[in-house]
Amino acid sequence: MTRIPPKTVGRLSLYRRLLDLMRQDGLRFVYSHQLAHDAAATPAQVRRDLMVLGPMGTSNKGYDVEELIAAIDEVLDSPEGQRIALVGVGNLGRAILAFFAGRRPRLAITAGFDNDPTKAARVIMGCRIHNVADLAAVIAQEGITVGIVAVPAASAQAVADKLVAAGVRGIMNFAPSPLKVPPTVHVEDMDITMTLEKVAYYAKHNKEKAVK
Amino acid sequence: MTRIPPKTVGRLSLYRRLLDLMRQDGLRFVYSHQLAHDAAATPAQVRRDLMVLGPMGTSNKGYDVEELIAAIDEVLDSPEGQRIALVGVGNLGRAILAFFAGRRPRLAITAGFDNDPTKAARVIMGCRIHNVADLAAVIAQEGITVGIVAVPAASAQAVADKLVAAGVRGIMNFAPSPLKVPPTVHVEDMDITMTLEKVAYYAKHNKEKAVK
DNA sequence: GCCTGTGAAGCTATTCACAGCT
DNA sequence: AGCTGTGAATAGCTTCACAGGC
Incomplete structure (x- = not known):
């Protein structure tokens, strides 16, 4: 497997x-x-991205939709699938659960964690909620490899440390504070505040140009 | 005002x-x-970013915290502030409202919109909810310049079109479909599904390396 | 003619490394 | 000695432009 650039991975998913x-x-x-149009990208960009799949297109006919999907599955999915843990079942956590409920079976949120005991043992959107105290045990038992941090900034690092110690290899972080993790763990930040301030800045300063 | 690179704008906010x-x-x-440590960046990165503020540091003493904040305010904020409209008051929309409730007074969500009439006229987290039919009127009246799209993918483009027509100059988009907007409008995508699949990919394939 | 696949060029972002200040 | 500010080098990403195929 050759190294795929991060931006390309994201666009393949799209x-x-x-x-x-x-x-x-x-x-x-x-x-x-056509794909470029829907994805708000350029045709050259699309072809460049699809290069990582090997030659897939036919001159003058384009790409076989079915085959393309299969090829992307091959790259992005792992055959056994991957399971995800969500930490923090507040407003945002529930929104994320609702978002993913019954989407890709290969990539499902199978456990939620919260330190509010009234939430533990409940089932929200088909996902069982546990107490954070059981985090390591549940992650090991379910073979979870990805974590979502949806807790306040103050506890984000502590939660990340727990996830890493439990063996998680990737984290999506919604807390507005960068996480310190070992280089073997991949982090993607979804900093809503930062992004909104960025939008506001360009809303104010933009004369021309746009879209990322 | 010299042109500031997008990534730098984001990090200044951080x-x-x-x-x-x-x-x-x-x-x-x-x-x-020290800043680099907290921001999970390198010292060189931080100094490079701060260059857009002009020379701010003192040899051997570092940067005056108070002055730095003021200089960043100067660049990021607009004196009159900016107002934000949120479209889609579902799970995610409410999470965003909760997130921002009483944060920066210079950048506040002052109007929410939903097409569910039972939500209209209510006030959630201090934010008044309107019917989408009134979108243009309310945006004009409140001088709103930034929109947040938190509706399902199917209606995202229609909502974006309405926002643009109403005069909004920047959009934060949570729907998993890229928006087509004129080049005068700046869009930042927060595609949760895409990001999660990216994390999952690197969780599987990473031997070394990480953090964005 | 109109498409894909891709080297080459162009751009943007990060990191290096060091001169100058205190 | 230890810091900032910054040219220069490097790395990463996107766009151009065209050879080759149907």
């Missing part, structure tokens, strides 16, 4: 979703410029 | 938050390596 919609519409073949 | 915590702890001066 392409797959768009392709899935196309397939539902009965579309068999697609051109790079 | 630095400001970290500096604010330091100030609360009574810290007067800070070195680039």
